[in-house]
Amino acid sequence: MSGSEINRRGFLKLMGWSAAGAGLAGCDLPSTVTLEQGKETVMSYLSPEEYVIPGIGVWYASTCMQCAAFCGIHGRVREGHALKLEGNPDSPLNRGKLCQMGQAGIQGHYNPDRITQPLLRKDGKLTPIGWDEAWNLIGQKISNAPGERFAWVTGTVSGHQAVLLAAHIEAMGSKNHFAVEVIGPHVGRAVNQDMLGEAMPRLVLDKAKLILSLGADFLGTWVSPTHFATEYAKFRSGSRGMLVQVEPKMTLTGGNADLWVPIRPGTEGVLALAIANVLMKGGAKVPEAAMAAVSAYEPAKAADVTGVSAERIEKIAALLKEHSPSLVLAGAPVEGHAHGYQAAAAVQLLNIMLGNVGQTIVSAGGFPFPQLAAKSGGTRDLIAFADAAKNQKLDVAFFYGANPVYSAPHFLALPEVLQKIPFKVAFAQFPDETAEAADLVIPLASYLEDWGTHVAAYQPEEAGITVQQPLMERMYKDTIGFGDALLKLLKLGKSEQYAAWEDYYAYLRNAVASLPAEYKGDAASDNVFWNQTLQKGVLKVAAAAQELKPQVTEIRLPDAQPNEGYPLYLAPSAQLGLWDGRHANLPWLQEAPDQISKVVWDSWAEIHPATAAKLGVKEDDVIEIASEQGSIKVKAYLCKGVHPDVVAVPMGQGHEAYGRYAKNRGANVLKILNPVTDAKTGELALYGTRVKLANTGKNEPLVIEGRGNNSQRGRKLVATISADQFRKTEGA
Numbered sequence: 001m002s003g004s005e006i007n008r009r010g011f012l013k014l015m016g017w018s019a020a021g022a023g024l025a026g027c028d029l030p031s032t033v034t035l036e037q038g039k040e041t042v043m044s045y046l047s048p049e050e051y052v053i054p055g056i057g058v059w060y061a062s063t064c065m066q067c068a069a070f071c072g073i074h075g076r077v078r079e080g081h082a083l084k085l086e087g088n089p090d091s092p093l094n095r096g097k098l099c100q101m102g103q104a105g106i107q108g109h110y111n112p113d114r115i116t117q118p119l120l121r122k123d124g125k126l127t128p129i130g131w132d133e134a135w136n137l138i139g140q141k142i143s144n145a146p147g148e149r150f151a152w153v154t155g156t157v158s159g160h161q162a163v164l165l166a167a168h169i170e171a172m173g174s175k176n177h178f179a180v181e182v183i184g185p186h187v188g189r190a191v192n193q194d195m196l197g198e199a200m201p202r203l204v205l206d207k208a209k210l211i212l213s214l215g216a217d218f219l220g221t222w223v224s225p226t227h228f229a230t231e232y233a234k235f236r237s238g239s240r241g242m243l244v245q246v247e248p249k250m251t252l253t254g255g256n257a258d259l260w261v262p263i264r265p266g267t268e269g270v271l272a273l274a275i276a277n278v279l280m281k282g283g284a285k286v287p288e289a290a291m292a293a294v295s296a297y298e299p300a301k302a303a304d305v306t307g308v309s310a311e312r313i314e315k316i317a318a319l320l321k322e323h324s325p326s327l328v329l330a331g332a333p334v335e336g337h338a339h340g341y342q343a344a345a346a347v348q349l350l351n352i353m354l355g356n357v358g359q360t361i362v363s364a365g366g367f368p369f370p371q372l373a374a375k376s377g378g379t380r381d382l383i384a385f386a387d388a389a390k391n392q393k394l395d396v397a398f399f400y401g402a403n404p405v406y407s408a409p410h411f412l413a414l415p416e417v418l419q420k421i422p423f424k425v426a427f428a429q430f431p432d433e434t435a436e437a438a439d440l441v442i443p444l445a446s447y448l449e450d451w452g453t454h455v456a457a458y459q460p461e462e463a464g465i466t467v468q469q470p471l472m473e474r475m476y477k478d479t480i481g482f483g484d485a486l487l488k489l490l491k492l493g494k495s496e497q498y499a500a501w502e503d504y505y506a507y508l509r510n511a512v513a514s515l516p517a518e519y520k521g522d523a524a525s526d527n528v529f530w531n532q533t534l535q536k537g538v539l540k541v542a543a544a545a546q547e548l549k550p551q552v553t554e555i556r557l558p559d560a561q562p563n564e565g566y567p568l569y570l571a572p573s574a575q576l577g578l579w580d581g582r583h584a585n586l587p588w589l590q591e592a593p594d595q596i597s598k599v600v601w602d603s604w605a606e607i608h609p610a611t612a613a614k615l616g617v618k619e620d621d622v623i624e625i626a627s628e629q630g631s632i633k634v635k636a637y638l639c640k641g642v643h644p645d646v647v648a649v650p651m652g653q654g655h656e657a658y659g660r661y662a663k664n665r666g667a668n669v670l671k672i673l674n675p676v677t678d679a680k681t682g683e684l685a686l687y688g689t690r691v692k693l694a695n696t697g698k699n700e701p702l703v704i705e706g707r708g709n710n711s712q713r714g715r716k717l718v719a720t721i722s723a724d725q726f727r728k729t730e731g732a
């Protein structure tokens with residue numbers, strides 16, 4: 001298609017560049033990439049076959065899609081097969097590093113439980129069918145779907161797939177896009193937007209002399225873990241910044257902290273206000289709107305509420321004052337309550353009072369192409385989708401990249417309310433719970449076999465668009481890339497503008513060629529630029545930074561309510577591994593020990609030894625954890641890295657489907673969450689459920705790496721310091 005067939009504005013919208021002025025250059029012949037014999041190098045996927053030498057690996061740049069951080073990857077390919085993934089050093093997101101979830105992406109690609117052909121529900125059972133039947137059926141159903149009675153339910157989408165997805169929703173006459181993510185700083189983004197004017201400002205970890213993190217597991221599961229792990233290494237080098245972690249259950253970040261402080265869940269906002277109170281008495285200016293809240297929490301009063309001693313509160317405030325600039329972060333345990341927004345606002349207040357805004361928190365600027373920006377709606381979208389289904393507002397729903405049937409708590413009754421949607425199509429790679437509930441399943445290519453562009457919601461300096469290219473040919477001929485599926489849907493819907501692109505590759509190729517010239521550097525031609533882009537794996541499109549303008553509104557925190565019937569707080573903890581359950585079908589990640597408990601292949605409950613003693617629970621006892629919404633049975637793991645009022649159960653297990661490695665293993669903690677949402681944003685209060693424990697009388701050993709050996713036996717595997725040294729550092 002050429003730009004002359006439609007007007008220029010329309011063309012740029014189709015290509016995703018609608019916010020920028022652009023001139024379209026023509027395409028020319030491909031350039032070549034040299035490869036020294038015997039030396040492995042990074043190539044463009046389009047390089048001719050003579051550059052592939054038997055026995056010599058070739059590396060291709062692409063994008064990790066194991067979480068929404070969208071790190072850059074290099075994939076090693078030999079004789080046409082992807083063998084190994086590593087981080088792309090040219091990606092400003094991960095600078096050559098790759099987390100274990102990223103490494104395990106190769107197992108998703110070769111997973112024996114992949115769906116390899118279209119499936120249609122016949123007589124209650126998903127049955128293989130041909131492509132013609134599948135597309136004919138979809139064409140017939142969507143031509144009858146009246147506008148708002150159609151919906152897409154996805155995970156985070158961005159880049160040109162987001163452009164095509166939005167175009168499809170528009171073509172359907174609908175506005176229904178439910179972008180479901182269980183893990184993500186959804187409440188924190190709202191707080192940032194209101195208090196700083198930007199949802200995702202840039203965090204300059206290495207400029208901070210101290211990081212006070214209230215439950216932000218930035219080395220594990222928070223925002224962009226691989227990026228923050230690389231930034232953390234800089235923070236710890238040189239003059240070595242100090243890390244203080246306050247949280248109800250020790251996370252990977254907490255395990256790395258200089259000072260780890262357990263806190264009663266839901267009271268982190270009170271702690272932040274008490275620290276602000278101490279700072280105020282030391283001369284720090286408190287914004288007028290927050291004065292009443294800050295004045296209300298003397299350290300002694302906050303100590304009663306939080307379980308953190310007044311001395312420790314004073315000490316943390318003193319450390320913040322001594323180590324300027326600092327950085328204060330709020331994570332999921334802060335946000336996951338009915339007052340999550342207010343608590344996260346109290347934490348952000350500290351950054352404003354400490355003068356961190358403009359120093360360690362700076363503007364990321366607006367992404368220059370909003371059509372391509374990441375779209376992620378959190379658990380509020382999960383609730384809204386369940387509500388639409390329950391009230392019979394939908395006739396057709398398409399699913400991609402999300403597994404709402406697994407993620408939804410019992411109170412949403414999703415398996416039942418889905419029955420009220422007459423036609424459900426899952427675009428899926430695996431037979432997960434949502435695919436199993438669909439009427440039609442469209443088999444997707446793996447992300448290592450597909451084209452795409454992606455934009456991370458968190459943009460560090462020099463970030464931009466990460467480019468996804470296939471590392472190898474599709475393993476199953478009857479699978480389809482998601483971009484190709486979207487193009488096909490647009491064509492079925494008679495969106496004429498898309499008719500000229502034979503496939504998603506042709507569309508993407510044209511989109512990159514039509515990128516505004518100022519982003520193309522000194523490339524001699526479009527094809528040179530395309531090859532460079534594929535080799536680098538990253539398209540840098542600088543965003544214009546602005547000045548952050550801090551604003552504080554009134555902060556109100558509720559008093560903690562006792563709950564005699566359900567005395568403990570449930571902490572459904574996220575793990576760098578199984579994540580929200582999406583990686584439970586990857587044996588490497590099942591086998592990788594949890595970073596704190598070292599448990600593998602199972603669910604467990606972390607309980608403080610003092611609490612366990614009171615309840616008569618021993619290690620490995622099978623306990624029943626009950627909320628008002630139901631119960632799960634898991635094995636007890638006793639550890640001091642959890643507050644005595646908390647029972648922490650990791651997310652990720654308890655699948656009823658999802659292939660041989662995931663099915664019928666452990667328990668799904670998300671199922672027993674109470675119907676509590678954050679009052680301001682509507683996000684599910686992940687940490688807002690109270691539970692009680694009962695011992696079932698059974699004892700079944702967990703598989704724990706290194707069990708029975710909690711001591712270093714003089715081997716100094718982990719650096720330790722004496723109590724005297726500790727007191728000098730921490731001063732407690």
Ligand code: SF4
Nearest residue numbers: 064066067070071102
């Ligand atoms: S954080 Fe890990 S899983 Fe997520 S995109 Fe980066 S490497 Fe992949």
